[in-house]
Amino acid sequence: MLFRRPFDSALFCGFLGVTGLLLLAEAAGRLGLVSTVQFPLASTVLVAAAGLAADPEFLLDVGATFAAWAMGLALTVAVAVPAGLLLGSVPAVERALRPVIEFLRPIPSVALIPLAAFVFTERLDMKIAMIMYASTWPILINTMYGLREVDPLAKETLRTFGFGRLAVLLRVSLPSTAPFIATGVRVAATIALILAISTELLAGGSDGIGAFIILAGSSPDGLTLTVAATVWAGLLGIATNGAFVWAERRIFHWHPGTAR
Structure with a gap:
């Protein structure tokens, strides 16, 4: 179909869902079903969130969070991808390290933050270390799983022509x-x-x-600013995921498992 109906669009349906939720939250506050002392009106939160977009201090805090995010994620990719290729290519290494991986992987990352606070004196180093610990597992496991899905015939064909293990891998x-x-x-x-x-x-x-949210809690409009900053954290998460989905669709459009 050249033209899709609006209701077939995931973006449009998502917009309707979010709008409906905001309207329900606003109505609950206006009708007294939810105390505005305990939770501000949706309209108040949206106005505060819009104000934060023009707040230089908040934008600097967003930049600080994203700087740690980018450095941590880049280092994770640099470590986890080669490790996954090694574990997925050499069964003996995978069997030797499997117990360690299965022990570390279920540990909640947030539970390790107090321990990391004692180990790292610099807050940026601590954030990067925690990001690397939590982010390693999906990259490592997906890399190992992907290697198992490689067509064995293609690998055997290269070996037949005299290519070694490293050449087949690359x-x-x-x-x-x-x-x-x-x-x-x-x-x-x-x-x-x-x-x-x-x-x-x-x-x-x-x-x-996170530091902005903590400081906002002690201000006169602490609750509203806290929720507004949390809304921005959620929007940034959606934007980040959307950017990666877009990149996957463009780069790996030929792959049947690419996100749609």
Whole structure:
């Protein structure tokens, strides 16, 4: 179909859902079903959120959070992808490290923030370390899983022509695994943002969205500013995920498993 009906659009349906939720929240506050002392009106929160978009201090905090997010995610990719390729290509190494991975992976990342506060004196180093710990798993597991999906016939064909293990990995396995790695990076990007803000909230510091939320709690309009900053954190998460989905669709449009 050249033209899709509006109600077939996921974006349009999502817009309707969010609008409906905001209208219900506004009506609940106006009708007294929810106390505005405990939770501000949706319209008040939206006005405050719009004001934060022009607040230089808040924008600096957003920049600080995203700087830690970008550095942490980049380092995670640099470590987790080669590690996943190694574990997925060498069964002996994977069997040796599997117990360690299965022990570390279920540990809640947020629970390690107090421990990280004792280990790292610099707050930026602590945020990066927590981002790397939490974001490693989706990239590592997806890379290992992707290697298992590589066409064995393609690998055998290259070996028949005399290519070694490394050449097969670089020419066949890595390109075939790339869409799985991209999906892992997309999931890790959202996790990295969550850990960056959570670390700022729980470990303190002078900059970042989490630090802004803590300081906003002590202001006269603390509740409204706190919710407004939280709304921006959610919007930034949606924008980040959307950017990665868009990149996946453009780069790996040929792959059947690419997000649609």
